[in-house]
Amino acid sequence: MSGTVDEWKVARRRKGAARKSKLVQVSSGSTCCQEEKINIDKTVKRIREIVSEIRCEEVLKDWREQLSVVRSEVLLRPENKDSEEPTVLLETSRDVRSGQRLECVCYGLGTFSSSVSARYQLAMLLLLLESEQIPLKDCSVYDPAFSHGEKDVLRELGLTVLTENEEGKHLTTKPTLFYLMHCGKALYNNLLWKNWSKEHLPLITIIGNSFSGMMDRTIEREFKRDYGYITQAVSVCEERQLPCPSRLTDVFSDTAVITFPNSGLVRLPQSTWMVPPEPQYQHCPDLEIIQKDAQS
Numbered sequence: 001m002s003g004t005v006d007e008w009k010v011a012r013r014r015k016g017a018a019r020k021s022k023l024v025q026v027s028s029g030s031t032c033c034q035e036e037k038i039n040i041d042k043t044v045k046r047i048r049e050i051v052s053e054i055r056c057e058e059v060l061k062d063w064r065e066q067l068s069v070v071r072s073e074v075l076l077r078p079e080n081k082d083s084e085e086p087t088v089l090l091e092t093s094r095d096v097r098s099g100q101r102l103e104c105v106c107y108g109l110g111t112f113s114s115s116v117s118a119r120y121q122l123a124m125l126l127l128l129l130e131s132e133q134i135p136l137k138d139c140s141v142y143d144p145a146f147s148h149g150e151k152d153v154l155r156e157l158g159l160t161v162l163t164e165n166e167e168g169k170h171l172t173t174k175p176t177l178f179y180l181m182h183c184g185k186a187l188y189n190n191l192l193w194k195n196w197s198k199e200h201l202p203l204i205t206i207i208g209n210s211f212s213g214m215m216d217r218t219i220e221r222e223f224k225r226d227y228g229y230i231t232q233a234v235s236v237c238e239e240r241q242l243p244c245p246s247r248l249t250d251v252f253s254d255t256a257v258i259t260f261p262n263s264g265l266v267r268l269p270q271s272t273w274m275v276p277p278e279p280q281y282q283h284c285p286d287l288e289i290i291q292k293d294a295q296s
């Protein structure tokens with residue numbers, strides 16, 4: 001489980017001058033580097049073995065319980081009770097009340113053919129899809145570091161592999177679970193920007209790094225300058241820390257389930273909702289995500 005940091009460094013290096021010797025394991029479908037052939041059946045089997053292992057662990061029970069609490073709280077929100085509400089909110093309310101299934105988007109899983117952490121995160125994702133009754137095909141996955149073989153494995157598991165780098169800018173029109181394990185701050189910030197309205201944010205549930213933890217670990221001035229949407233969201237979102245067993249610290253540390261109840265969003269100044277500017281990150285010397293233009 002120690003591969004995470006190294007692989008992340010390698011994945012980021014691909015933005016600029018790639019070090020070929022290290023890239024063999026993480027080459028993406030859009031670059032021309034050598035690609036390690038992976039045995040699809042064997043990799044699927046390895047993932048399924050971890051699914052069976054985690055299925056028996058307390059951590060799964062705890063995560064499922066927390067998600068179920070979140071779901072029931074969403075149902076109890078005033079905006080999801082019968083009332084005269086704007087059209088989009090009404091749609092949301094009906095969806096939630098009628099128990100409409102969530103969709104799921106997973107970014108930044110990592111190269112699970114070589115990373116133990118990413119394999120465990122993938123197995124946990126499959127188990128959460130099962131408990132939330134999200135059909136596998138309704139879960140879209142994307143990481144620019146996926147190899148062709150890894151994409152085949154994901155398809156074999158039944159998931160939908162996105163072909164485009166959205167940079168996290170995914171507009172949510174239905175209640176959606178975002179699974180972003182140990183991802184770059186810009187992915188979260190872009191996701192918030194794309195959904196920056198009182199209608200769309202309540203549709204989002206994120207399983208990912210705690211926003212307050214991110215803030216604590218970053219110089220305040222830079223965090224506010226570069227990640228304005230996370231900065232604003234941190235005081236109005238609801239974060240529930242998800243437990244992490246010590247033997248899986250590298251895999252599930254600092255993970256929270258984050259939601260955006262309307263009762264919090266109304267506390268933000270009205271001006272914030274007017275034509276929110278797209279994040280640019282021009283002052284960000286070490287952007288932690290791979291952008292579209294860096295791939296071509």
Ligand SMILES: C[S@@+](CC[C@H](N)C(=O)[O-])C[C@H]1O[C@@H](n2cnc3c(N)ncnc32)[C@H](O)[C@@H]1O
Nearest residue numbers: 004008011107108109110117145167182289290
């Ligand atoms: C720190 S690694 C985390 C990997 C894995 N989840 C883990 O915890 O070991 C961040 C991941 O985000 C991915 N990433 C970077 N830019 C991305 C983008 N635009 N969309 C989706 N994933 C991206 C990287 O390729 C990398 O696999």
